[in-house]
Amino acid sequence: xxxxxxxxxxxxxxxxxxxxxxxxxxxxxxxxxxxxxxxxxxxxxxxxxxxxxxxxxxxxxxxxxxxxxxxxxxxxxxxxxxxxxxxxxxxxxxxxxxxxxxxxxxxxxxxxxxxxxxxxxxxxxxxxxxxxxxxxxxxxxxxxxxxxxxxxxxxxxxxxxxxxxxxxxxxxxxxxxxxxxxxxxxxxxxxxxxxxxxxxxxxxxxxxxxxxxxxxxxxxxxxxxxxxxxxxxxxxxxxxxxxxxxxxxxx
Amino acid sequence: xxxxxxxxxxxxxxxxxxxxxxxxxxxxxxxxxxxxxxxxxxxxxxxxxxxxxxxxxxxxxxxxxxxxxxxxxxxxxxxxxxxxxxxxxxxxxxxxxxxxxxxxxxxxxxxxxxxxxxxxxxxxxxxxxxxxxxxxxxxxxxxxxxxxxxxxxxxxxxxxxxxxxxxxxxxxxxxxxxxxxxxxxxxxxxxxxxxxxxxxxxxxxxxxxxxxxxxxxxxxxxxxxxxxxxxxxxxxxxxxxxxxxxxxxxxxxxxxxxxxxxxxxxxxxxxxxxx
Ligand SMILES: Nc1ncnc2c1ncn2[C@@H]1O[C@H](COP(=O)(O)OP(=O)(O)O)[C@@H](O)[C@H]1O
Ligand SMILES: [Mg+2]
Numbered sequence: 001x002x003x004x005x006x007x008x009x010x011x012x013x014x015x016x017x018x019x020x021x022x023x024x025x026x027x028x029x030x031x032x033x034x035x036x037x038x039x040x041x042x043x044x045x046x047x048x049x050x051x052x053x054x055x056x057x058x059x060x061x062x063x064x065x066x067x068x069x070x071x072x073x074x075x076x077x078x079x080x081x082x083x084x085x086x087x088x089x090x091x092x093x094x095x096x097x098x099x100x101x102x103x104x105x106x107x108x109x110x111x112x113x114x115x116x117x118x119x120x121x122x123x124x125x126x127x128x129x130x131x132x133x134x135x136x137x138x139x140x141x142x143x144x145x146x147x148x149x150x151x152x153x154x155x156x157x158x159x160x161x162x163x164x165x166x167x168x169x170x171x172x173x174x175x176x177x178x179x180x181x182x183x184x185x186x187x188x189x190x191x192x193x194x195x196x197x198x199x200x201x202x203x204x205x206x207x208x209x210x211x212x213x214x215x216x217x218x219x220x221x222x223x224x225x226x227x228x229x230x231x232x233x234x235x236x237x238x239x240x241x242x243x244x245x246x247x248x249x250x251x
Numbered sequence: 252x253x254x255x256x257x258x259x260x261x262x263x264x265x266x267x268x269x270x271x272x273x274x275x276x277x278x279x280x281x282x283x284x285x286x287x288x289x290x291x292x293x294x295x296x297x298x299x300x301x302x303x304x305x306x307x308x309x310x311x312x313x314x315x316x317x318x319x320x321x322x323x324x325x326x327x328x329x330x331x332x333x334x335x336x337x338x339x340x341x342x343x344x345x346x347x348x349x350x351x352x353x354x355x356x357x358x359x360x361x362x363x364x365x366x367x368x369x370x371x372x373x374x375x376x377x378x379x380x381x382x383x384x385x386x387x388x389x390x391x392x393x394x395x396x397x398x399x400x401x402x403x404x405x406x407x408x409x410x411x412x413x414x415x416x417x418x419x420x421x422x423x424x425x426x427x428x429x430x431x432x433x434x435x436x437x438x439x440x441x442x443x444x445x446x447x448x449x450x451x452x453x454x455x456x457x458x459x460x461x462x463x464x465x466x467x468x469x470x471x472x473x474x475x476x477x478x479x480x481x482x483x484x485x486x487x488x489x490x491x492x493x494x495x496x497x498x499x500x501x502x503x504x505x506x507x508x509x510x511x512x513x514x515x516x517x518x519x520x521x522x523x524x525x526x
Contacts, residue, residue, distance in 0.1 A: 050428055079436045087434035097429035101447050111433030114443060156429075163433055 001026040001198060002047060002167065006056035008222075009042050016042040018222040019056070024200060026166075029193050031209040031230060032202045034219035035245060040202040043219070044169050047200065048089040049082055060088055060167070087115065090160025094172040096152040098144040104131065104155045105140035108162045116163070123162075130158035134188050150181030154188055161192075168192065170201040204249055210234045218242045300495040304486060305502060313482030314503050320399060320468045320478060325461050327404030332411025337441065339416050350412065357409035363470055366402035369393065370474040399471040407464065414456050418449035454522060458515040465507050469500075479503050 002024040009017040016039045024030050032040045045051035047058055049066035057074065058065040065085055067074040077085070098107050108127035112118035118126075131137055134154035144152055153173055160168055173189070174182040186208050193199060193212045203209060209216055213230035218239065226239040237243045304310060338350035357365065373389035380386020393401075422445050430440035472481035483496035 048432060050431060079438070083431070083434050083436045083439075086432060089432070091429075091432035093425055093429065095423075095425055097423070097425035099426060099429065099444055099448075101451065110443065111435070114439060115434040159429075159433065 001028075001061055002200075003059040004043070004047070004056065005058075007043065007046055007053045007058070008055040009039075009046065009051060009053050015222050017046070017053070020219075020222070020224055022217065022224065024167075024198065026198055027196045028215065029197075029199045029201065029213045031213040031216045032200065032219060033204070033206075033209065033216055033242075033245065034225075038219040039222040040219055041171050042222075044091075044171050044200060044202055047167075047169060048086050048091060050091075052076065060085075083115070087163055088166045090163055090165035090168045092153070092156050092160055092168065092170045092173050094175050096144070096149070096156045096176070098152050098156055098159070100144050102143075103140065104136065104142045104144070104147065107144070107155055108159045111159065111163050127158070127162060130161055131155070133161075133191075134158045135184065148181060149177045150184045153177065153185045157185075157188055157192075167198045167200065170199065170203070172202050172204070174203065174205060206234055206246065206249055218245065220245075296494055296498070297492065298495075300492050301498050301502075304483075304492075304496060304499050307486070309486065310479065310482045310499060310503070313477055313479040314507075316396075316476070317465065317468050317478040317503075318507065320396075320403065320471070320476070321461065321464045323400050324403035324407060324468070325457075325464055327400060328407025328411050328460075328464075329415075329457065331405065331408030332415050333446070335408060335412035336415035336419055339412065340419060354409045354412055357406050362402065362406050362467065363473065365406055366398065366471060366474050369398040369402045370395070372398070395471070395474050395476040398474055399468070399476040402474075403464065403467060403471070407460065411457065411460065414453050414460075415449065418453040419445060421452055422448050451522065455515075455519055458511075458518065462508055462511050462515070465511065466504060469504075 002022070004020060004022040007017050007020040007022075008015070018039075020039070020043055022030075022043070032043065034040050042051055046053050047060075047065070049058075052066060057067060063085065064074075066082055067076055069075075076082075098104075099110070102110060105124065105127050108130055109118075109120070109123040112123040112126070113120060128137070128140060131140060134157055136151060136154055136158070139147065139151065139155075142151075144155070147155065157168075157173075170189070174185050177185065182205070186205060189199075189201070189208070190212055201209075201213065209230050215227065216230040216233045217227040218225050218233070218237070218241070220241045226233060226237065226242045233242065234246065237246055335350045335353055338346040341347055370393065372393050376389055378386040379389050379392055426448065427437075427440045427445050430444040431437070435443065468476075468478050469480040471478060472484060475481065477485075479500050483500045487493045487496040
């Protein structure tokens with residue numbers, strides 16, 4: 001479903017991605033692991049073209065993301081066309097990025113109403129259902145500042161789901177949370193996984209990865225170092241970098 | 252100190268410390284105020300004339316024009332300011348440079364000079380028009396009101412643009428990214444998500460600029476825009492009661508500015524919990 005080929009991205013002197021190939025099937029749950037600065041976020045952000053790769057490309061269901069092909073060249077698409085492609089990917093950020101001037105409900109309905117032109121009543125009905133699904137029924141009117149980190153992240157997940165995406169991209173969804181709030185977010189993600197949603201998850205929660213992910217991909221210095229069945233790789237990593245990383249995270 | 256001592260001290264009344272400096276300062280201030288009041292009371296000022304002209308129709312009409320111009324010029328200044336702020340942050344270098352040039356010119360020349368330029372536009376362009384749609388005589392279009400509106404609004408925009416730019420930069424990048432991630436275009440993300448937050452941030456500085464604008468409109472008296480100052484000038488050219496009429500104008504400016512300051516305080520108090 002998602003195919004990435006030869007993705008490279010440079011920031012000044014830093015090579016954030018270097019020739020990354022990745023294939024993700026529909027319904028698959030893939031965890032991206034790796035030390036800080038290894039390019040996990042950049043890879044995730046290339047999938048919905050929040051980051052424009054310097055080389056290589058991403059296809060979702062056969063559609064080239066962010067570019068059109070003209071002969072042997074890739075031309076970046078216009079704003080509108082890129083925005084349309086991004087609807088397929090929901091994204092959940094480390095720092096939630098809820099919109100503070102809108103209520104929890106409005107954060108969820110904003111996309112459907114503005115982007116999909118869903119009638120307000122329909123959008124609100126669906127948003128209420130989504131809030132209930134992430135365990136926040138009754139908090140429709142709360143502003144983000146009134147919610148705990150865990151609650152904010154659950155609203156952010158509901159916001160992503162409201163667009164009916166084909167894929168959900170998670171960038172360290174629990175890294176900014178106090179330890180006691182991590183479980184409630186992982187719980188919502190487990191529920192999602194059980195529905196067969198395609199998910200790409202950058203995380204340091206190895207327990208979650210082992211239990212929920214079908215596949216784990218280990219990155220280092222902008223490259224994929226090792227990939228395989230999550231349960232195998234996390235219990236018997238073969239590459240020394242992976243071994244070191246898992247050792248370090250397990251403490 | 253022994254325990255019985257501290258026991259007896261604990262029962263004593265605490266007296267206010269004497270601060271002779273404060274008394275002297277207050278006395279001096281009151282004295283100065285007294286001199287000023289006495290000066291005005293005994294000076295060559297006919298207060299009955301001040302009272303009579305305070306609500307003269309020509310003055311009240313000028314007051315309406317002052318307030319109207321403040322509103323229109325600020326509205327123009329804010330809209331153009333937002334536009335130029337967005338241009339300054341655009342990835343397109345031509346837009347960035349154009350916005351910079353605009354700000355460079357309108358902040359680099361005196362407002363009075365700009366007003367005179369707008370007012371005398373007819374000397375440069377005798378007719379204004381759109382190709383194929385026809386044209387009109389410039390003097391018919393550039394009335395004192397229009398010249399003042401353009402002068403004040405366009406000048407204000409150059410300052411407001413910097414304020415808005417600061418507000419836009421203060422909003423976390425993640426806000427726009429979250430909007431892009433739900434499929435908004437860059438423009439929609441700006442309009443729906445980033446601008447509303449930035450505008451809330453810049454309410455206090457823009458409030459100050461509204462207050463400055465009230466007083467700035469008086470400059471337009473030189474190009475015959477009939478605001479408060481022009482109104483009192485027209486009257487004192489006829490009756491030579493210069494000081495009395497200037498006091499009338501001062502009273503009205505103070506009244507408007509006081510009301511606006513009050514409104515600003517209330518608005519900021521109202522906004523604080525949301526911030
Ligand atoms: N917008 C950016 N500007 C400059 N450098 C960046 C930017 N985004 C990421 N980088 C750099 O690219 C490298 C990879 O970053 P990232 O993909 O965020 O890693 P990870 O998510 O694995 O921690 C890091 O060295 C980071 O500092
Ligand atoms: Mg990251």
